[in-house]
Amino acid sequence: MPSVSVFDMNGKKISDIELAEGIFDIKPNVSAMHLCVLSYLANQRQGTQSTLTRAEVRGGGRKPWKQKGSGRARQGSTRSPQWTHGGIAHGPKPREYGFDINKKVRRLAMKSALSAKAQADELVVIDNLVMDEIKTKEIVKVLAALQTGKKTLIVLPEKNDTIYRSARNIPGVKATLVTTLNVYDILNCDTLLVLQDAVTKIEEVYA
Numbered sequence: 001m002p003s004v005s006v007f008d009m010n011g012k013k014i015s016d017i018e019l020a021e022g023i024f025d026i027k028p029n030v031s032a033m034h035l036c037v038l039s040y041l042a043n044q045r046q047g048t049q050s051t052l053t054r055a056e057v058r059g060g061g062r063k064p065w066k067q068k069g070s071g072r073a074r075q076g077s078t079r080s081p082q083w084t085h086g087g088i089a090h091g092p093k094p095r096e097y098g099f100d101i102n103k104k105v106r107r108l109a110m111k112s113a114l115s116a117k118a119q120a121d122e123l124v125v126i127d128n129l130v131m132d133e134i135k136t137k138e139i140v141k142v143l144a145a146l147q148t149g150k151k152t153l154i155v156l157p158e159k160n161d162t163i164y165r166s167a168r169n170i171p172g173v174k175a176t177l178v179t180t181l182n183v184y185d186i187l188n189c190d191t192l193l194v195l196q197d198a199v200t201k202i203e204e205v206y207a
Helices: 030-044 103-119 136-146 161-167 183-188 196-206
Strands: 003-007 013-018 123-126 152-156 173-177 191-195
Touching: 030 103, 030 183, 103 123, 103 183, 103 196, 123 136, 123 196, 136 161, 136 191, 152 161, 152 183, 152 196, 161 173, 191 196
Parallel strands: 003 123, 123 191, 152 173, 152 191
Antiparallel strands: 003 013
16 A cells, blocks of 8 residues: 655654555546546637638629620629638637546546656655745745645645635645546646545545
8 A cells, every 4th residue: 555755844754654555546537537627628619710601791782794605703792701701611619628527537537647746756745734824925934834735736625715725826736625636637747646544535535
């Protein structure tokens, strides 16, 4: 069973905890993680882009010139795609880019991402993160003491506006809850900073 050190806010090691082998020590499934990342990024797309077809462009109801005898190519409307100010042929229309993933695949991808971080020594566990007021400097001090990477994902066991609002102005730092944790954010960070209570909650959710 894998174990990891637990640090305090000053970066001092205070104990070791054992991690669930089935969550933090499996062989990462790259295909499952790739599929979840694709799904996450696809769901971020708004899909609101739109163009006007020749039927939707205003005007063009009158035939520009007679069918025969002018010496020019026959035309039925000045709003055909080949005309300036005409409609767009095969242009984008509003659509939904997102797609769903099987629940078992999502769980496998999450366990794979957590295991990948643990095996790469990019998982840092902190015993607690207590803040009396919203203070960005305090979060910066804690991250410096723990020697985290430029991109750090702080995982909280429950909602804490003080920590969230203190961390949100730091470039590359993001705070999230166990319930909203996703594969993309885990893989996209250099250091996964998890509160000790959050580790327990992750093991309860994905056991």
